[in-house]
Amino acid sequence: MRLRQLADSIAGLSLVLLVATAMAEQNDQLLLAAVTVNHMPQGTVVMLWDGGTEFSVQAADLEKWRVRQPYPEPVWRDGKAYYPLRSFPGVVAAYDAIAVAVDFSIPPQNLEPLFSIMRQDELRAATSDTGIYLDYDWSYTDTAQSTLAGLVAPTVFTNLGSLKSEHIYRGYDSFFNDSGLQEGWIRLTSTFTRDDPARMRSYRVGDITSTPGLWGGGYRLGGVQIATNFSTRPTYITFPIPSL
Numbered sequence: 121m122r123l124r125q126l127a128d129s130i131a132g133l134s135l136v137l138l139v140a141t142a143m144a145e146q147n148d149q150l151l152l153a154a155v156t157v158n159h160m161p162q163g164t165v166v167m168l169w170d171g172g173t174e175f176s177v178q179a180a181d182l183e184k185w186r187v188r189q190p191y192p193e194p195v196w197r198d199g200k201a202y203y204p205l206r207s208f209p210g211v212v213a214a215y216d217a218i219a220v221a222v223d224f225s226i227p228p229q230n231l232e233p234l235f236s237i238m239r240q241d242e243l244r245a246a247t248s249d250t251g252i253y254l255d256y257d258w259s260y261t262d263t264a265q266s267t268l269a270g271l272v273a274p275t276v277f278t279n280l281g282s283l284k285s286e287h288i289y290r291g292y293d294s295f296f297n298d299s300g301l302q303e304g305w306i307r308l309t310s311t312f313t314r315d316d317p318a319r320m321r322s323y324r325v326g327d328i329t330s331t332p333g334l335w336g337g338g339y340r341l342g343g344v345q346i347a348t349n350f351s352t353r354p355t356y357i358t359f360p361i362p363s364l
Contacts (some may be wrong), residue, residue: 148176148197154221157185167222168195168202175213175222176202185224186232250278267292281314281323309340315352322349 151169155162162185168176176195182203192207205211210227258270268291275284286308309327316323324345331347332338350358 148195150197151175151222152220153215154219155181156221156223157226159223165222168197169215173213173215174204174206175224176204178202185226186234187226188230188232248277248279250276252276265292281312283310283312285310315349317352320348320350320353320356322347322352 148168148170151167152164153167155165155167162181165177165181167178167181178200179191182191187208191203194201194203196202205213205224208226208230210230212225214223214225216222253275255273255275256270258268260269261267268289270289271286272289273284273286275282277283288306288308290303290306292303309329311324311326311328314323315321322345324347325343327340327342328345329340330338350356
């Protein structure tokens with residue numbers, strides 16, 4: 121007899137708990153509000169709201185906000201699962217009833233980390249086959265003193281670097297050359313260049329053009345140059361990003 125009374129009591133208590141849970145779920149109302157997470161706008165989100173400071177959102181929104189898994193037990197409404205944010209430690213929600221907006225403050229320990237697209241350990245050494253190509257530009261002027269001029273710049277590239285040499289040619293079809301310019305072939309520069317993307321440097325040997333200041337002028341010199349070259353890493357940002 122006592123066992124039957126105990127079983128009836130347990131059944132009644134379970135029924136009360138189920139009814140209370142159902143009533144609590146029904147008391148939560150659907151809220152469509154503009155959401156910001158750590159002061160970053162996230163657009164309009166559909167969530168469950170208990171009328172106070174407890175909000176529950178769907179898994180797709182948690183993934184978008186980079187909230188770490190595992191997620192707590194969900195609350196079901198109309199066949200959809202909503203996860204209460206109060207289950208994550210340190211989460212604070214501020215609701216603006218006039219603007220219908222919610223600002224969530226989620227501590228970093230609850231968020232997945234962010235990584236740069238080009239990390240140092242992801243850089244791969246550039247490889248190249250051996251080859252050669254030729255840049256050229258010729259012009260011919262037919263006047264009383266015909267002129268043939270051109271620029272020829274062959275480049276040889278290997279896996280170790282590239283060697284480029286620039287030459288110009290001037291020729292005059294006339295018995296008299298009153299211009300005073302030198303005729304024939306003239307070598308301008310011959311430079312061997314090796315780039316190092318990991319250190320963002322370029323190594324040059326041969327004829328080098330100096331880098332002038334704002335009011336200066338460049339000049340050619342021979343020797344060895346080791347210089348920072350940000351163009352070897354096009355994705356590298358050389359200025360402070362305006363965010364924290």
